[in-house]
Structures are given as C-alpha cells and as structure tokens.
Amino acid sequence: MAKSAALQMGQQVGASFQNGKKQEDLRYRLYSLAIIIVILAVWEIAPRLGLVSPIILPSFTAVVGALISLMQQDFFLRHFSVTLTEIVVGFVLGTSIGLVLGIALAVWPAAKRIAYPFVVGFQAIPKIVFAPLFIAWFGFGMSSKVVMAVVVSFFPVLINTMVGLESVPAEARKLMRSIKATPLQTFRKVSLPHALPVIFAGVKAALTFVVIGAIVGEFVGASEGLGYLVELYKNQLRIDRVFAVIVILAAIGAGGYFLLEWLDRKLIFWRSDVEGK
Amino acid sequence: MMVEPIRETASPIVAAQDARPPVIEISALGKTFTLDSGPVVALESVDLTIRKGEFISFVGPSGCGKSTLLNMVAGLLSPSQGEATLNGARIDEPSRQVGFMFQTAVLLPWRTVEENVLMPAEIFGTKTQALREKARSVLEAVGLGEFLKAYPQQLSGGMQQRVSPRTLTSEPDVLLMDEPFGALDEFTREAMNMELMRITQAAGITVLFVTHNITEAVFMADRVVVMTPHPGKVSGVVDVDLPRPRDIGQMQEQRFTDLMFKVRGILGHG
C-alpha cells in the first residue's frame, strides 16, 4: 500500500531524435561553408576581372600574401602585442567594473535609486567622442586605449548583472527565507548562479566593445598597435595590408569569442539546451 | 475539551486528543494588504489552537487567505492584527523547526536533485552522512530513488513536484504545505498524500495542509478548517473522527460522506 506504482515511473529520451539533430547540424554547416566559398570566390574574381580596382579591394589571395609577409616583419609582433594587451587589460577591467557595479546596484536598493539615472544617462552618450579627450588626458600610450575600451565595455556587463540578479524567482527567495539563509548565502547559492547566464551574455557583448574601443583609441592617436597600422597602410595606399590587419583583428575577436563560448558551456552546464550527458 | 472560540462545535469523540500540548496557537490573527486601490482584507481574525501531531486541513476557494495564513505561521509575512505562537513564542521570523512545502518545487537547475534536497542542511550547517541517508530515504519514499544524481530539468514536471517533501529531510516539528501536489495527476497525488501521511504520523509531525480538494482535506485530517473569501476568514472547523491509520476504503463509509457534506455545507453558507 505504501508506495504506488504511480511513483515509480521514470522516462526515457528517444535516441532517434538525437540522430536527426546531428544530421540537421551537418546540413546547416554545409550551407555555411557554401556561403563562405561563394564570398571568397567573388572576392578573388572581382578584382582580377577588373570589376573593382585592386586599390579598393585587393583579391583574396593578395590579402593572404600580404598577411603572410606582414606577419614575418620584425615590427609586427610589437604592434600585435600592444593591441592584444590593450584588449585583454580593457576586457578584464571593463567586465570587473561592470560586475561590481551591477552587483552593487542590484543588492543595494538605495545605490540603485541614486546611481541608476546617471548610469542610463551615461549610456546615452556615444562614448566614442571621448577618444580625443582620453588621448589628451592619458597620452598616446596604451593607457588611453585601455580607458576607452573600459568605458565602452562595462555597461552591458553592468546592466546584465543587475537584471540577472533581480530576476531571481520570488519562490526561490521565499524558500531561502524560510530556511533562514543569510543574504550572503542567498546571493552565493541562488542569485549569482541564477544570474550567470545573463551576466555571461553581457560579458560576450563587452568583448566586442573592448576591441572597438581599443582600435578607435589607436585611430585617434597612437604610435603603435594594429589600429595604428591600419591608419599607416591606408595612408600609404597599401590596401592589401590594411585588409591583412583587419583579418588579424577579426581573428583576435573570434578567438576571444570562442574562448568565452567554451567557458560559458563549462560554467553554465545546466542550460536548457544541454541535452543528454 | 476544545476551548478555542470556533463557531462549528467539536464532535465529542475527539476529547482524548486534547491531552496533547498545543504547538501553534493562533489568536485574532488578521492580515490587511494596502493596495493603491485601497485596503484588501486577506484574512480576518482567525483563532485556532493546533496540538502536537495534529493534521489540520485548510479548505476554501481561491482567495480566502489560506496562503496568507500559512505564510504568517511560517514567519514569512507579518500579521496586521493578532499573533501566532510556536511552542509559546510569538512567531516573527522563520524557524528551523518549521518546514514549508510550496506550491512549486523550487529546484535550482545547477544542483542535482540530491544537492537540492540537501540545500537547507547546507544552510543549517548540518550536512552529515546521516542526513544524506535521510535525504535518500525521503526521495525513495516519493519514487525518485534513482534520480538522486539527475538534474531537475531532466525530470518531468510531475517528478519535479514530487521533490517537494524534501523539507522532511530537516526533520521539522511542524510541516506547512501549500498545495504542494496541486499540479500532480490524481493517482500520483493520492500516493503522495498517503506517503506523506504515513511519514508525518510516524514522526509525530504537526501538519498544516492547504488544499482546494474537499475529499483530500477530509481524508487526511484530524480537523478540517473551512475558509471563505471576501473577506478571508474561518467559517467553521470540522472534526474528522475517522480512525487511523487511514486507507482509501474509508472514503466509501457513510461517516466520510457525512463529513464531506458538513464541510460543503459550511462552504456554501460562507
């Protein structure tokens, strides 16, 4: 009598569903590949046929050649590491500041009421306009670019942290209250993990902004860095090298993004789209 | 004899139970919410004495203040009038002697079922091997023994609901249940109810059980508190003098039907 059969029922996931999904994934990957091939082909053929001037758009193979020769130059590593340093430092500082401010505004209602209007007002400013000012304030070196990167990148982290922390379901809060959890325990065991997926989305957005911030800073005033190289080669009309630098910047952005994506999967293993395992 | 001032008189057969000490005493307890549109009387002046090991059902239509009452007894909501006491002490904050089963299971998706069950123990600082065993036995009792290491999102909705009795792991003296099995199918709910009744009776746990279902309310309870809305109040208390342990067969008895009619009658009159 004690336990009825109704309580013993489990359930299974169909294996065929998983198979179908894999095939679908493969098909979409093939589509993407096809699109890339078409783009590269047009890029290669258009300048060769004289449809566009090679000064405006160097062919794909020309860019690859420029990329290889650029990477073999002695000065390349210096410019590369300057920009990479700006990006990494700017990213770490920007996301940290966003995280700390976001937590402060979420857990401290008075702080939110006082500071939030300023935060929103600040976000309304197109912060790129500060670039010349930062050069004047912090000089031509890396610090002005790092400041620029931080200023453009902390906001998505701040807002996502705040929203994530505030979206903890009322029932979960009630549960924690009913077992007399301290605010710190509730924060660590419930609010923070709950907010993590949303925070991470903000962090990914921040990465894009950091790269933009650093490069714009270098455009406005610098003597080193990949942004500086773009300016330099543009002025020398070596457009193939401009494209080569762009490819490198794209690779930095993509590399960072995939790193974050990987970390995201590791950290937030419970996402609803995680199947099986 | 029952001395608390309730309108519906107690049936004479329960006199023997009165020797048990009172655990929860509710006196003139009321709650008024102030909304922009004006005050809402969620609960009006409730008086009730609940003795150790008693199983009390609360029935009534939506909005009659059942959750409000339970939340105040849990110390999660402060009363507007009157007070509730737990073992003589005024309740003004949650107590670890009181377990609460909510309308939803509230499972954290980054914790396994077992880790979710052990969360209160983690907070209390009592996460021991003995407690793990206890958690296992509670989960086995609800048929989730094989899902200890599963994540909540890998369970069906109904299976997630069945984790609710986890609060028993902390061995509370008082158990508050706010329709924890409301979303379950009838068979599973019945089985869960039987299991819960068995565990709480064996451990001498005092239970306050909220439900919409009159049959369930009568079947489980020593007393049924009947509540009516606008404003939320207690309209009567019906003593259930059916012998224990209960089994489904008792539902066919005339006495059971009479008791259900009695509850229905009070609900009808308001």
Ligand SMILES: Nc1ncnc2c1ncn2[C@@H]1O[C@H](COP(=O)(O)OP(=O)(O)OP(=O)(O)O)[C@@H](O)[C@H]1O
């Ligand atoms: N936080 C709140 N703020 C304002 N009014 C509230 C609040 N909580 C409950 N009420 C009101 O108090 C009354 C009683 O609500 P309560 O949740 O206690 O009802 P209930 O009997 O549990 O209903 P149900 O069976 O639907 O769960 C309702 O009219 C409701 O609108």
Ligand SMILES: [Mg+2]
């Ligand atoms: Mg309710």
